[in-house]
Amino acid sequence: MSALELRGISKSFRGLKAVTGASFEVAPGAIHGLIGPNGAGKTTIFNMVAGVYAPDEGEILFDGKPVHGLRPDQICAAGIGRTFQIVKPFAGLSVLDNVVVGALLREKRVTAAKVHAAQILERLGLAPKRDLPASSLTLPDRKRLEVARALATRPRLLLLDEVMAGLRPTECDQMVAVFRELNRAEGLTILLIEHVMRAVMALAQRIVVLNYGKIIARGTPEEVVRDPAVLECYLGEEAEV
Amino acid sequence: MIGRLTEGVPRRALVLLAALFLLLLVFPAFAGGYLLAVGFLILYFAFVGQAWNIMMGFAGQLSLGHSLYVGLGAYAAAALYVHFGVSPWIGLGASIGISMLAGAAIGFLAFRFGVAGVYFAILTIAFAEFARIGFDHFRWVQGSSGFFLPVANYTTNDLWNLRGSPTMFYYLMLALTAGAFVLCHALLRSRLGYYWLAIRESPEAAEALGVNLFRYKMAAVVISSAMTALAGVMFAFYYNNLFPEQIFHISRSIELILGPIIGGIGTLVGPIVGAFLLTGLAEGLREVMLRLGIDVPGVKQVFYGICLLLVVMFLPDGVWPPIAKKLGLRR
Amino acid sequence: MPVEIYLNVAAGGLLTGLVYGLMALGLSVIFGVVRVVNFAHGEMMTLAMYLALLLFTTLGLDPLVALVPIAAALLVFGYLLQIGLINPFINRPEHSQFMLLVAVALILVNAQLIVFGPDAQGIRTRYSFDSFQLGPLIVDAAKVYAAAAALVVAAALFAFFRYTLLGKAIRACADNYHGALVVGLNVKHLYALTFGLGAACVGAAGAMLMAVIDVTPSIGPAYTLLAFVIVITGGLGSMPGALLGGVLIGLTEALGGVLFTPSAKSMFAFALLVLVLLFRPQGILGRKAA
Numbered sequence: 021m022s023a024l025e026l027r028g029i030s031k032s033f034r035g036l037k038a039v040t041g042a043s044f045e046v047a048p049g050a051i052h053g054l055i056g057p058n059g060a061g062k063t064t065i066f067n068m069v070a071g072v073y074a075p076d077e078g079e080i081l082f083d084g085k086p087v088h089g090l091r092p093d094q095i096c097a098a099g100i101g102r103t104f105q106i107v108k109p110f111a112g113l114s115v116l117d118n119v120v121v122g123a124l125l126r127e128k129r130v131t132a133a134k135v136h137a138a139q140i141l142e143r144l145g146l147a148p149k150r151d152l153p154a155s156s157l158t159l160p161d162r163k164r165l166e167v168a169r170a171l172a173t174r175p176r177l178l179l180l181d182e183v184m185a186g187l188r189p190t191e192c193d194q195m196v197a198v199f200r201e202l203n204r205a206e207g208l209t210i211l212l213i214e215h216v217m218r219a220v221m222a223l224a225q226r227i228v229v230l231n232y233g234k235i236i237a238r239g240t241p242e243e244v245v246r247d248p249a250v251l252e253c254y255l256g257e258e259a260e261v
Numbered sequence: 262m263i264g265r266l267t268e269g270v271p272r273r274a275l276v277l278l279a280a281l282f283l284l285l286l287v288f289p290a291f292a293g294g295y296l297l298a299v300g301f302l303i304l305y306f307a308f309v310g311q312a313w314n315i316m317m318g319f320a321g322q323l324s325l326g327h328s329l330y331v332g333l334g335a336y337a338a339a340a341l342y343v344h345f346g347v348s349p350w351i352g353l354g355a356s357i358g359i360s361m362l363a364g365a366a367i368g369f370l371a372f373r374f375g376v377a378g379v380y381f382a383i384l385t386i387a388f389a390e391f392a393r394i395g396f397d398h399f400r401w402v403q404g405s406s407g408f409f410l411p412v413a414n415y416t417t418n419d420l421w422n423l424r425g426s427p428t429m430f431y432y433l434m435l436a437l438t439a440g441a442f443v444l445c446h447a448l449l450r451s452r453l454g455y456y457w458l459a460i461r462e463s464p465e466a467a468e469a470l471g472v473n474l475f476r477y478k479m480a481a482v483v484i485s486s487a488m489t490a491l492a493g494v495m496f497a498f499y500y501n502n503l504f505p506e507q508i509f510h511i512s513r514s515i516e517l518i519l520g521p522i523i524g525g526i527g528t529l530v531g532p533i534v535g536a537f538l539l540t541g542l543a544e545g546l547r548e549v550m551l552r553l554g555i556d557v558p559g560v561k562q563v564f565y566g567i568c569l570l571l572v573v574m575f576l577p578d579g580v581w582p583p584i585a586k587k588l589g590l591r592r
Numbered sequence: 593m594p595v596e597i598y599l600n601v602a603a604g605g606l607l608t609g610l611v612y613g614l615m616a617l618g619l620s621v622i623f624g625v626v627r628v629v630n631f632a633h634g635e636m637m638t639l640a641m642y643l644a645l646l647l648f649t650t651l652g653l654d655p656l657v658a659l660v661p662i663a664a665a666l667l668v669f670g671y672l673l674q675i676g677l678i679n680p681f682i683n684r685p686e687h688s689q690f691m692l693l694v695a696v697a698l699i700l701v702n703a704q705l706i707v708f709g710p711d712a713q714g715i716r717t718r719y720s721f722d723s724f725q726l727g728p729l730i731v732d733a734a735k736v737y738a739a740a741a742a743l744v745v746a747a748a749l750f751a752f753f754r755y756t757l758l759g760k761a762i763r764a765c766a767d768n769y770h771g772a773l774v775v776g777l778n779v780k781h782l783y784a785l786t787f788g789l790g791a792a793c794v795g796a797a798g799a800m801l802m803a804v805i806d807v808t809p810s811i812g813p814a815y816t817l818l819a820f821v822i823v824i825t826g827g828l829g830s831m832p833g834a835l836l837g838g839v840l841i842g843l844t845e846a847l848g849g850v851l852f853t854p855s856a857k858s859m860f861a862f863a864l865l866v867l868v869l870l871f872r873p874q875g876i877l878g879r880k881a882a
Contacts, residue, residue: 070469096471104469110462112527121459124452125471133452173471323687325694374870379629379690383820384869387862390817394859511813515694522691559705559809566698573691574681 021084023048023177023209024069024100029078029088031064038064039233041078046177046226049207051199053214053224053241057253061233062213063105066179069211070102071095082177097125101175103166105182105213109154116141116150118165122172137172144168144198160191167195171202178202180212184219196222221245229253266447273589285435289428297427301499303540304434305492310520310532311441312488317518318527319454320481321461323378326367326385328513329392330360330486334493335503339410340402342422342498349423349494356490363388364486368479386511393509402503410501423498430499437491438533445529448484457481461527512562519565523572525579534581539568596728601850602843603731607739609842611800613835614742615815616822617749618793620834623823625766625786628678629690632697634815636791639700640666640798641807642708648715648802655715656741659799663745663792670791674784682783697816704809714806738800745796746835749789753831762786814858821865827875836877840864 022045029042039061046052054062068075071092080088087095096102110118119137120130127133141147144164149157154165163183170178180199184192196219202208214220220227220241227244229237231253237244244250267275288300309331316322337359338352367388371381397405418425423433448454456477459467468474497503507513524535543561550560572580615637622630630636643662647653677692722733753759765772765782772779818841826837841861848860868875 091473092465092468093471093473096469102469104466108463108466110459110466112462113458117455117458121455121467121472122470124455130450130452130455169466169470323690370866370870374873376869376873378687380824380869380873382687382690383824384866386817387821387865391859391862511817515698557706558710559702562702563699563706566695566702569691569698570677570695573688573695574677577684577688 021048022046022081023050023083024211025079025081025084026065026069027079027081029065029068029075029080031061031068031073031076037233039068039075039230042230042233042235043078044228044235044238046209046211048176048209049203051203051210051212051223051225053212053220053227054230055214055220055227055244056230056236060230062230063181064233065230066102066181066211066213069095070100070179096173096175099174099176100179101170101173101177102179103163103170103181103183105185107159107162107166109157109162109165111153111155113154114151115146115154115157115165118154119168119172122169125173133172137168140168140171143171145194159186160188163187163195164198167198175208177209177211180210180214182213182215184214184216187216189218192216192219193222195219199223266443266450271589277588282439289431294427297431299540299544301427301431301434302544303536304431304438305495305536306517306520306540307533307536308434308438308441309489309492309517310524310536311438311445312485312492313518314521314526314532315445315448315457315488316481316485318521318531319449319457319461320478321457321464322371322478322481323382324385324482324485325382325511325514325518326387326389327485327489327517328509328511329363329385329389330489331493331496331513331517332389332392332396332503332505332508333360333363334490335497335508336396336402336408336493337490338494339408339497339503343408343410344401348421349498350421353491353494356494357487360486360490360493361483364482365479368482372475372478386514389509389511389514393505396505396509399505405505408503410498412501423494430495434495437495441488442529442533449529453477453480458527516565519569521579523568523580525581528579528581528585530585531579531581534584535579538580539565542568598847598850599728600730601846603729604735605842605844605846606839607731607735607842608804608846609839610739610742610835611797611804611838612818612822612842613838614746614800615794615797616819616826616834616838617746617831618790618797619819620790620823620826620828620831621749621793622787622790623828624830625762626674626678626783628674628787629693630787630790631690631693631816632700633794633819634817635697635700635704635812636666636669637794637798637801637815638704638807638809638812639669640795641802642704643795644799644802645713645715645807648717654717655799655802656737659741659745659796662799663795666795666798667788667792669788671784671788673791674787675780678787679780679783697813701809701812704812708809710808710810712806712808715802717803720803732804734803738803741800742797745793746831749793750831752789758782758785818858818861821861823875824873825864825868825875827877830875830877833875833877837875 024046027043029039031039042065054065056062067073069080071090071094074089079086082098082100087098110121116137119140120133123133123136127136138150141150144167146161146164146168149161157165167183184195187195199210200223203210224241227239227241228235229244229250236249236253237247289297292300313324313327316324334356337356338349341347341352341355342349367385371384376384402408418429420429456467456472459472460474460477464474519539520535521532523539524533525531543564546564547561619630619633622628640662643665644655644658647658648655678689681689681692719733723730724733724736753763761777762782765777765779769779822837822841823834825840827833844860844864845858
């Protein structure tokens with residue numbers, strides 16, 4: 021049984037078809053990439069999986085159970101975590117407290133949540149900054165905080181929305197290493213939207229390519245980069261940061 | 262439990278708090294009638310400011326109609342006392358219940374239908390105005406003619422019926438304010454507090470982390486309205502007369518938010534500092550003007566308005582955060 | 593009650609509603625373009641009313657004539673308010689700006705209280721007690737003149753926004769702040785001008801209203817609320833919506849006052865507001881936020 025399955029998902033915004041008839045499956049423990057030019061509908065798909073909007077048509081199944089139409093907080097409780105394309109830290113709170121908010125989903129007491137949060141910060145290399153206000157962090161650290169927060173909710177599926185954007189190559193490699201480790205050690209299933217090809221090629225085991233709201237190709241990274249349909253839609257597009 | 266509450270609080274802060282509390286305890290011993298009344302007023306605004314702060318400062322919902330809860334709480338307890346002789350300690354159960362219902366209704370309407378930000382503020386104003394006009398016609402509590410509580414002699418303090426000297430009311434208000442302070446502190450450290458702050462900072466991110474926005478926003482509204490109802494009970498039994506035009510009026514709503522805004526929204530101490538500053542300065546101003554022979558209504562409000570303007574323009578986080586930094590209580 | 597009474601009351605409400613509509617138009621313009629919630633709107637109107645009172649008692653100027661200098665004065669006031677107080681803080685969170693205007697409202701209302709006192713004051717013009725008769729309808733002449741003036745001012749405003757270059761520039765700012773900056777529009781100046789125009793509407797409305805009712809400082813906040821009710825009901829950002837909302841509220845108030853008790857008439861306005869906020873937040877003629 022797949023971890024995540026989309027069946028015939030469609031969404032329109034005031035007459036504009038953002039996504040049409042998208043279907044794909046993500047196997048448990050897999051790292052799946054979702055790529056495509058800007059405006060292709062990738063974040064719309066994410067938002068539908070994360071519960072921000074309900075699909076107009078189609079179903080979304082998580083571990084075989086339907087989750088389309090649920091609220092974002094219900095989706096998180098079901099085991100799907102997400103990060104945002106434009107990071108949304110709780111600016112007035114400390115780094116630790118940011119993660120505690122996430123941890124409180126699974127821990128009854130604040131003290132236990134703090135312990136769990138501290139462990140996650142260690143894992144992502146943010147421990148030295150735990151008491152700093154989140155607003156004082158640099159962009160790469162904010163991205164890491166965003167991931168840490170989502171991880172604190174103990175997701176079985178993690179949705180990463182352009183998490184590498186704005187990071188330098190070395191920072192990007194560090195993030196890739198973190199995700200690889202999480203995937204290997206805990207079998208965390210990951211679905212990531214990415215423009216930074218360096219990260220996609222390094223991480224993704226399978227890729228789905230979206231253009232104008234429709235899936236135009238799918239397969240392993242090697243297969244996809246050679247697919248003529250994919251090359252055509254990227255022609256003239258900057259595919260690497 | 263006291264250990265858990267004080268853990269993590271800098272010692273300096275605890276010492277200062279203790280000193281302040283002691284000062285407030287002995288204050289009536291050397292304060293005359295006028296100063297005692299001012300003291301009561303300061304504590305009243307400190308208390309009700311903390312209650313409002315829970316909704317705005319913690320959960321980020323701007324309520325400009327909080328006088329609704331003061332009024333409902335006041336009328337409920339007063340009516341039960343005057344018509345049925347029910348002690349306000351029991352009557353306050355009705356006060357809290359009714360205010361909580363009103364708060365829940367407003368919260369439900371607002372949050373279910375996505376009324377937020379400034380629209381939410383306007384909705385709260387509308388409800389308070391509705392109550393003001395409605396109570397004007399409410400015959401059971403004498404409507405616009407005013408509802409009066411029988412004023413007994415003040416030689417003895419009847420705590421059970423809240424009939425007594427200003428000193429008794431002062432200590433009651435002090436207990437309420439201190440209690441609210443401890444409660445807010447505990448709340449901030451609890452799951453409720455964390456989720457509220459998250460909702461205030463970024464509702465979208467909070468939702469994505471599993472926070473049920475509706476449930477926690479409702480909790481803030483209901484707790485805030487319940488606390489404010491208590492202020493209403495004190496108001497009724499201290500002043501002994503209730504007029505819908507006054508108690509539900511929008512200027513009451515604005516008055517009670519001045520303290521937290523000037524002191525510092527979202528901080529624990531802000532509303533208290535704000536109440537002290539504002540009421541203290543305002544009464545001082547009044548004294549000066551009386552000495553000068555000027556007795557014009559409206560000067561105090563203009564003063565409040567100017568203070569609010571200056572704070573919003575130049576000290577948007579309130580007066581307390583920079584002071585706290587200077588005192589070494591914050592990073 | 594005979595039908596004529598209802599008709600007369602309704603007609604009176606409709607006419608007063610047009611003046612309300614002009615007041616709300618000012619608020620709509622301010623919010624629609626500058627995105628500032630002018631919580632001092634009603635207080636600015638009472639300011640205009642007091643100015644009309646002053647001009648009448650000292651110079652004998654009819655309020656419907658005085659509306660021109662009063663509108664001009666309020667235009668300047670609004671412009672300065674925006675430039676001095678609001679523009680510098682335009683990037684603050686929404687409730688910060690709101691609080692600024694709450695402070696201004698507080699100061700205005702109480703300054704008026706200090707200067708003019710709490711008692712109601714009114715104007716008696718030579719037509720104060722005249723009325724027109726149209727078949728079964730008897731309407732106050734003052735209301736007719738005021739309503740006519742309101743329509744003229746509103747039409748002038750519409751024309752300004754539609755046909756003049758300045759008006760188009762302002763609409764551009766409203767549609768796209770950064771786009772306007774990029775093409776070289778002095779957005780800060782245009783914002784201030786817009787606030788001034790909104791204030792001028794309120795000024796004109798105040799002068800007209802002075803011909804019809806008495807003024808006390810406490811009606812300021814009541815009119816602020818009314819303006820919001822009208823604008824939200826009619827549709828934020830829609831100019832015809834503001835006028836439509838004004839007429840609706842004028843009618844509701846008048847009829848509600850005669851069907852139930854007069855003092856409860858604003859309850860209907862509030863009930864309408866709550867309903868609109870819940871079920872059609874963009875108002876009757878408003879567009880849904882993009």
